[in-house]
Amino acid sequence: MYAQEVKSTGEAxxxxxxxxxxxxxxxxxxxxxxxxxxxxxxxxxxxxxLIRQISQHAHSEIVGELPExxxxxxxxxxxxxxxxLAKVQDEAGHGLYLYCxxxxxxxxxxxxxxxxxxxxxxxSSIFNYPTLTWADIGAIGWLVDGAAIMNQVPLQRxxxxxxxxxxxxxxxxESFHQRQGYAIxxxxxxxxxxxxxxxxxxxNRWWWPSLMMFGPSDADSVHSAQSxxxxxxxxxxxxxxxxxxxxxxxxxxFIGLKIPDPDLKWNxxxxxxxxxxxxxxxxxxxxxxxxxxxxxxxxxxxxxxxDGAWFRDGLMxxxxxxxxxxxAAE
Amino acid sequence: MSNEWPLWEVFIRGQHGLSHRHVGxxxxxxxxxxxxxxxxxxxxxxxxxxIWVVKASDIAASSPEEKGxxxxxxxxxxxxxxxxxxxxxxxxxx
Numbered sequence: 001m002y003a004q005e006v007k008s009t010g011e012a013x014x015x016x017x018x019x020x021x022x023x024x025x026x027x028x029x030x031x032x033x034x035x036x037x038x039x040x041x042x043x044x045x046x047x048x049x050l051i052r053q054i055s056q057h058a059h060s061e062i063v064g065e066l067p068e069x070x071x072x073x074x075x076x077x078x079x080x081x082x083x084x085l086a087k088v089q090d091e092a093g094h095g096l097y098l099y100c101x102x103x104x105x106x107x108x109x110x111x112x113x114x115x116x117x118x119x120x121x122x123x124s125s126i127f128n129y130p131t132l133t134w135a136d137i138g139a140i141g142w143l144v145d146g147a148a149i150m151n152q153v154p155l156q157r158x159x160x161x162x163x164x165x166x167x168x169x170x171x172x173x174e175s176f177h178q179r180q181g182y183a184i185x186x187x188x189x190x191x192x193x194x195x196x197x198x199x200x201x202x203x204n205r206w207w208w209p210s211l212m213m214f215g216p217s218d219a220d221s222v223h224s225a226q227s228x229x230x231x232x233x234x235x236x237x238x239x240x241x242x243x244x245x246x247x248x249x250x251x252x253x254f255i256g257l258k259i260p261d262p263d264l265k266w267n268x269x270x271x272x273x274x275x276x277x278x279x280x281x282x283x284x285x286x287x288x289x290x291x292x293x294x295x296x297x298x299x300x301x302x303x304x305x306x307d308g309a310w311f312r313d314g315l316m317x318x319x320x321x322x323x324x325x326x327x328a329a330e
Numbered sequence: 331m332s333n334e335w336p337l338w339e340v341f342i343r344g345q346h347g348l349s350h351r352h353v354g355x356x357x358x359x360x361x362x363x364x365x366x367x368x369x370x371x372x373x374x375x376x377x378x379x380x381i382w383v384v385k386a387s388d389i390a391a392s393s394p395e396e397k398g399x400x401x402x403x404x405x406x407x408x409x410x411x412x413x414x415x416x417x418x419x420x421x422x423x424x
Contacts, residue, residue, distance in 0.1 A: 097371075
């Protein structure tokens with residue numbers, strides 16, 4: 001979701017018998033629920049998969065500031081503006097917690113930034129859609145952060161200590177994000193016809209991309225098995241997507257919004273909703289870089305990085321000069 | 331892309347009376363900026379009353395491979411725990 005289609009080893013999961021003694025001891029630790037910490041021995045595949053997943057997650061938090069930042073200057077009230085600023089600041093914080101967690105695995109911050117800016121590293125497909133109206137800010141908080149929570153709650157139990165701890169902090173803060181989004185939608189639905197229509201239009205545009213956040217169907221996800229054996233991933237994409245639909249449909253109905261899916265139907269037998277086919281072609285196109293805002297998002301990140309270079313270098317030069325003076329004085 | 335800001339480990343005292351606790355890390359050019367950044371990254375919701383920052387490269391750590399020999403001396407000394415001693419109930423709380 002915030003990390004979609006994370007490549008693992010691409011190989012079948014080894015049985016305990018096929019493993020080397022080190023690998024076996026590692027797997028047994030994971031099976032026993034013991035957390036792995038930065039300096040512990042770990043298979044190269046585990047390290048690489050985690051770096052990919054955590055950095056993709058971090059990039060998503062950072063790029064995710066852009067669609068919402070678009071509305072900070074145009075928020076309808078001062079209170080809404082303060083709330084949105086706080087939320088966007090949280091997203092920056094979440095990105096930083098995650099970059100730190102990834103760095104404990106031996107990748108540097110600059111390497112990760114470079115991978116994002118060169119297009120080598122991915123970020124969630126959801127942030128390549130535009131925020132056209134104020135209702136989109138409501139829809140993002142409610143749906144996008146709602147889907148994020150669905151995925152992040154089980155990640156708190158991830159086998160890698162620093163990632164798990166970052167997720168615990170993030171989950172504590174995330175609930176505010178979803179609630180402020182739903183509160184925007186509620187308020188619009190209490191408004192006039194044009195405001196209700198604006199809310200419905202936002203739901204219509206964000207519903208399907210939100211479902212895509214959970215990543216491809218389990219049947220098509222080749223890397224899931226190894227990640228699940230390593231407890232980097234706890235639930236399958238389809239399980240989490242189903243939970244999200246079941247949770248969200250009643251919330252939409254409560255405020256009088258209609259889910260834009262003619263195939264949506266309660267299935268008494270499975271105790272959940274059946275829903276329509278996701279357009280996976282759209283998903284893959286957006287991931288490949290052909291979504292409505294991919295170019296704009298990357299240009300904004302590159303510009304921020306390049307425009308900030310003099311500032312980063314200036315502060316570093318100042319720090320070095322002061323440190324040298326201090327040594328000279330001693 | 332060179333000239334990366336160094337990494338700092340951040341410790342926060344959550345409330346008066348508690349010790350500082352490691353909460354994470356961040357990059358900053360110097361200690362002063364590290365404390366300012368730590369305030370923004372790790373205490374957005376009143377999580378702290380005091381911040382320590384230490385350059386990550388200045389921390390010395392025990393290695394996981396030494397875990398056995400390092401902690402074995404205390405593992406074998408069960409008599410350090412109060413439950414090692416049987417005190418008759420008649421004596422009362424001790």
